[in-house]
Amino acid sequence: xxxxxxxxxxxxxxxxxxxxxxxxxxxxxxxxxxxxxxxxxxxxxxxxxxxxxxxxxxxxxxxxxxxxxxxxxxxxxxxxxxxxxxxxxxxxxxxxxxxxxxxxxxxxxxxx
Amino acid sequence: xxxxxxxxxxxxxxxxxxxxxxxxxxxxxxxxxxxxxxxxxxxxxxxxxxxxxxxxxxxxxxxxxxxxxxxxxxxxxxxxxxxxxxxxxxxxxxxxxxxxxxxxxxxx
Numbered sequence: 001x002x003x004x005x006x007x008x009x010x011x012x013x014x015x016x017x018x019x020x021x022x023x024x025x026x027x028x029x030x031x032x033x034x035x036x037x038x039x040x041x042x043x044x045x046x047x048x049x050x051x052x053x054x055x056x057x058x059x060x061x062x063x064x065x066x067x068x069x070x071x072x073x074x075x076x077x078x079x080x081x082x083x084x085x086x087x088x089x090x091x092x093x094x095x096x097x098x099x100x101x102x103x104x105x106x107x108x109x110x111x112x
Numbered sequence: 113x114x115x116x117x118x119x120x121x122x123x124x125x126x127x128x129x130x131x132x133x134x135x136x137x138x139x140x141x142x143x144x145x146x147x148x149x150x151x152x153x154x155x156x157x158x159x160x161x162x163x164x165x166x167x168x169x170x171x172x173x174x175x176x177x178x179x180x181x182x183x184x185x186x187x188x189x190x191x192x193x194x195x196x197x198x199x200x201x202x203x204x205x206x207x208x209x210x211x212x213x214x215x216x217x218x219x220x
Contacts, residue, residue, distance in 0.1 A: 041213050043208070043210045056206055090155055099161070100146075103207065
């Protein structure tokens with residue numbers, strides 16, 4: 001069974017650019033969440049989507065946006081990149097009504 | 113402000129010993145608690161979850177929850193070098209709140 005898959009695995013962008021990160025959940029999982037993990041810190045919640053609807057938003061600026069598609073895959077978009085956006089971006093999926101979340105391998109974003 | 117506090121370590125134990133990892137949380141309404149293991153450069157991997165007060169055992173891992181004290185711990189028995197990783201404590205109240213993690217090194 002395929003787990004949560006994220007693409008790309010690594011990315012280098014320049015300050016001010018825009019980036020799109022992609023996530024495919026485990027088959028049957030309708031909930032997708034995004035997290036940012038800065039080196040040495042725990043993951044910080046960015047967004048949760050369920051059935052294409054935003055269910056939660058963390059304390060991140062409006063430069064961060066996301067959406068979920070009919071096949072439950074998701075995109076995270078970040079505009080006007082800052083050096084501080086450099087982090088591991090994690091996507092997690094879960095079944096409806098379940099608190100158990102399974103993480104993808106992450107996308108390592110470096111902003112230079 | 114919902115918070116999870118963990119001792120960042122590093123914690124070092126000899127192979128075969130018991131490793132004890134601790135976590136406190138701020139939200140008394142939290143119902144579900146999780147321990148994730150994260151190897152360097154990798155994503156978190158769920159190893160234990162616990163909802164009820166008391167102990168929950170799974171193989172070499174035991175999670176302990178005390179809601180009155182807002183405290184959750186993870187014991188790893190017969191520690192192996194492959195257990196060397198960062199262990200993240202988390203609770204969920206709508207969204208996941210993670211601690212900063214405790215770095216564990218098991219010395220052969």
